[in-house]
Amino acid sequence: MYTPRRRAKHVKKQGPFKFFRIIIILLVVVSAGLGFGYIFAAYQSLPPVSNNMRPAASSQVFDIHGRLITTLHSDQNRIPIDINKVPQNLQNAFIAAEDNRFYDHIGIDPRGIFRAIWANVTHHGIAQGGSTITQQLAKNAFLSQEQTLKRKIQEAMLALEIERKYSKKEILEMYMNQIYFGQGAYGIQTAAKTYFGKDVNELSLAQCAMLAGLPNSPNYYSPFNKLEIAKERQSVVIDQMVKYGYISQADGEKAKKADLELAKKKQSVLNPETSYFIDYVSQKVAEKYGDDALYKEGLKIYTTMDSEKQHAAVKALTALPDNYKDANGLTQPQCAIVSIDPHTGYILAMVGGRGQDSFNRASMAERQPGSSFKPFVYVTALQRDMTPDTIMVDKKVTYGNWSPQNSEKTFSGSMTLSHALALSVNTIAVQLAEKVGPERIIENAEKMGITTLVTKGSTNDVNYAMALGGLTKGVTPLEMASAYGTFANKGVHVKPTAIIKILDRNGNVLEDDSTNKKENKTQAISEKVAYEITAMLEGVIDHGTGTAAAIGRPAAGKTGTTDDNKDAWFIGYTPDIVTAVWIGDDTGNHTLGDVYGGTIPAQIWHDYMAVATEDEKTRDFDVPTGMSKIQPQEDSKEEKPEKKTDGIKKAADADKQKAKNDAQKAQQPALNNKNNKQ
Template sequence: MYTPRRRAKHAKHGGPLHRFRMLIVLLIVVMAGLGFGYIFAAYQTLPPVSNNMRPAVSSQVFDRHGRLITTLHSDQNRLPIDINKVPQNLQNAFIAAEDNRFYDHIGIDPIGILRAIVTNLTNHGIAQGGSTITQQLAKNAFLSQEQTLKRKVQEAMLALEIEHKYSKKEILEMYMNQIYFGQGAYGIQTAAKTYFNKDVDQLSLTQCAMLAGLPKSPNYYSPFNNLKEAEARKNVVLDQMAKYGYITTAQAEEAKKASLELSQNKQTAANSETESFIDYVSQQVAAKYGDDALYKEGLKIYTTLDTEKQHAAVKAMRDLPDNYTDANGLTQPQGALVSIDPQTGYILAMVGGRGQDSFNRASMAVRQPGSAFKPFVYLTALQDDMTPDSTMEDKKVSYGGWSPQNSEKSYGGTMTLRQALALSVNTIAVQLADKVGTEKIINNAKKMGITTLVDKGSPNDNNLAMALGGLTRGVTPLEMASAYGTFANKGVHVKPTAIIKILDRNGNVIEDNSNNKADATRVMSEREAYEMTSMLEGVIDHGTGTAAAIGQPAAGKTGTTDDNKDAWFVGYTPTIVTAVWIGDDTGSHSLGEVYGGTIPARIWHDYMVSAVDGESTKDFSVPEGMARQARQTVSEQKTTTTTKTQKETPNKTETKTADTDKTDTSDTQRSKSQQADKNNKAQ
């Protein structure tokens, strides 16, 4: 007879698996208890929904010496409006852009949070944040902008309570009347008046979409500050409206093409000398802590600005020519100047234009650099076992049907790299790029702070035209100054910063960048940095940048692009690096007889003479084991080259000496490897 065998019992109930399960259960109980306790504590400190808002306190901005520059007033320009007077297009635009499930959720939206996570991970479409419109209202009306778990828990709790007490229409109305739209405008009615000089019920579809796109970043997307990005953001909102069925695709496309009809009484930048810098700092603070923190939390923002140097920068930039007035009422060409301490990365001065608008060209204008990009090529050559005294032949060369030419269409024969850089010889720069490899050059530029280079896809910058500054996009004056600062700082790049520290209304430090050297990256050896500096000193001593000479050790490089559309001078002393750019905003008009070695070099000179005044004059330090490299005289330079330009008077800054700084691409035949050549075979 079969007798089933009994399953063997464990010798002890306290075996390893059993103990592990008990540990997991215990951890879950403890974590749950802590979680409930944390939530209960957060609930206990919730502000009552009936209480409108914390008292607003203005924020203050100080310079590097602790002197007050300006106060960011908390007075709110607000004209509340009834939801029934808000056009449906505007309501739908906000919902499509910020919270498409607004009418379906209970104040918090788990589905929306998951969708936002997936969108951010896949990097497709518009990344709606996990916060609902109700949560944003709770945060803006009742809470601080601090990024803590407690604040997020309270935000969710308040959102649930608001949804319980108010209808969806009432919540949307409060939200639209609460949020900040930039230019000092709170609420949609004030925003409509500020940007379009209209009442909210008169707005067109394209205007509704633009307003709905502003809360994401009011300073950055303001059409008065950055029209191109404002248009792009508006188009994203229109696409969202079409995606969710609020408008048809045809309506969206029509609205994209429609004029915004911006108010002609726009709030332009004040004549304040520090306006560009203050806007730059404000955008950084708002992006990190929120607009309410910036305008209502009483922050004390200590910046890197040196007000004396800023005054000198504004004064120097008055040397811009007045060629014509464009359709927006702006005098062209515009210009920018940015000055940095290369050891700390502190931004000492920043001028973003003539002060006729709020577009900060120092940090936001992406323009072709021309031959101001060549130092990245020569640095890479030095890292490839060449020296400033290595020789190359200035001769006709061709690459896949493309023959780079010097501006005078003549050749100087054999010369050293030092001479070739001082005279900005195109053919040698291209030969060097071909020898060392374009990828290495791009990598060096990136390590030195240039973030706008394109190294993937088509077109891209991985081609020989890049050696002459022919880039897919271009560079900004701020990043060019920062990059050249690497040479001045003995091969170490320090990220630029405008903020030393920020205190909250109670004096607590919430940000401290006083040790900005923590962001330092060694890009080249001290020897390579010194060799580059000695070569760039030659540009000012006897090359294309003689107009920049300030009577003490200085190094720099000129840059002029095709048809003289952009002109640059970027240079440095041991303690200050400064970039100057001039160009037409549209990029379509020539500057005429303006080269990097003329007006930009003079502006650089005028600013730097003042900026270094009172500071101890010192030469660039020589690395241990190296001898100081003697500068070549003008007479020595003449005997080693037969180029037409150098035979002319190099010290007369208004002569054709600057022509070696001019781009010439009229007969360029691009090969496939030069597809990214943006008509910029510089200097």
């Protein structure tokens, strides 16, 4: 009796286990069948490797109203070259940068694939690629740039077929002759001529590393656009070459320091009306889909640009003075203006300079913000139970060997925070930074979209000079406009974007931001604090340092001028449009003279916004529930500052002021150089 009972018990336990095991096996078989079916379907639609590339189709760019702005196409400036004429350093640089196991894999790299699969699973999509050089050749030659599983499978299959038909040297030759290097240059021979004025076999190690780093993002890493960024990318390639044993550490360090001997860039006549915005959009598309997709895949790119506002921005910049021409033939000072819808993050207008070069100062120039950084200080104070009516004392304060000064070199005693911000009082801004802590100010600025602040290292922004805009790296006009948009949008920061929708040549949607995705929005500060700071910034235009910006409707803003007068800002907003204006000297060697944020920048802002708001309904800023409307009020005992509009006509004489300004600067302590005017 005992043994049968044990046997019966054992059978009873195994029954459910066997059932679940059968279910699991069935699921695996079905999944495998579906997977093989999917792969077979992808294989059936593969193009023959013997085919040439698909015919190129120009991409079209449209404005926010669906009107065609421009057509993007490539002239295919390409001179093919035999791989045997390509220096070994250049071949090695490409392999180190793009595919270090090129000579070992069969066209696909299992290690890279597993790494990509893991990233894709954790990101719920094709978030990271494991493409070899052969796969990149297959994609560029035969496939679209869409990020789908089917396309990735086809890419791998084509790579295997290419490896079967061609040698490694032939594959590397085809790849290097095909890829885009920016500046209209396709292939390494054309790139060598474009950037260095040399044949490819004459390139130095430093030049080889520079070229190998370009295909990753040709516009961004171009040494013609921003040499410092290009050198950083070159260093990465050189480090990879050292890591994989292609060159010694000593040769690598020598190459990093070597003169690139860049050729003179061919000057192109740019249309300042849209060129900077188009370049910005092109870079964003190329970073995501590749240059071939941008110039040859017939994309339809619907952007956020409002053509009327773009035209108004260009026209407003005619108020700039022409002080002198620098060594590169650029007229100084240079400028930037960027305008955003704070509710959607849509970039309505963008001008990144005078149209004499392709460097987009609106999105790429990191410049000192001066007092335009102060609203982040006051926002932090408002979060710490202070109000616009809190009384502070404008007095001499000393921190170590630094005593911040006001622009008039005088002190005015007790005043409200609202009045102190309207008149851009430096001593009170620094006292507030001491009370609330620099870390909290930086945290708020970062929440509102400022990404260039430095918080670690021996030189950083965690100090009181930061309250006056004395930063380690500076800020960009685009990010400052976006950050101020948080105030206009009830404390919600929306990431700026220039692209609404992209369609491929067949009309398939590659991306669509028209729904204004929630993941791009962050409640950075409370609605209450956003309204209070807005009311305070209305005072800047009503009776403070920015009266020249008044446009006859509710508006708020802030002036900013660096202590050395090399940068001047005005950033302001209505309930529906936020705009940043910057002017400054590219070289950093000349001052703007008698120019402040409240003069030319405020005038440019006024001229643009007067047109940009013509079709906007005049309305006041919304008052949060439970609050009363705050009226901009001027302290009666304080004298209203003189409006500095006469600085506009004096700006042309900026160079005459250089000696005087530099002499004054030399007499101040080093820390005081970070102090700022209005």
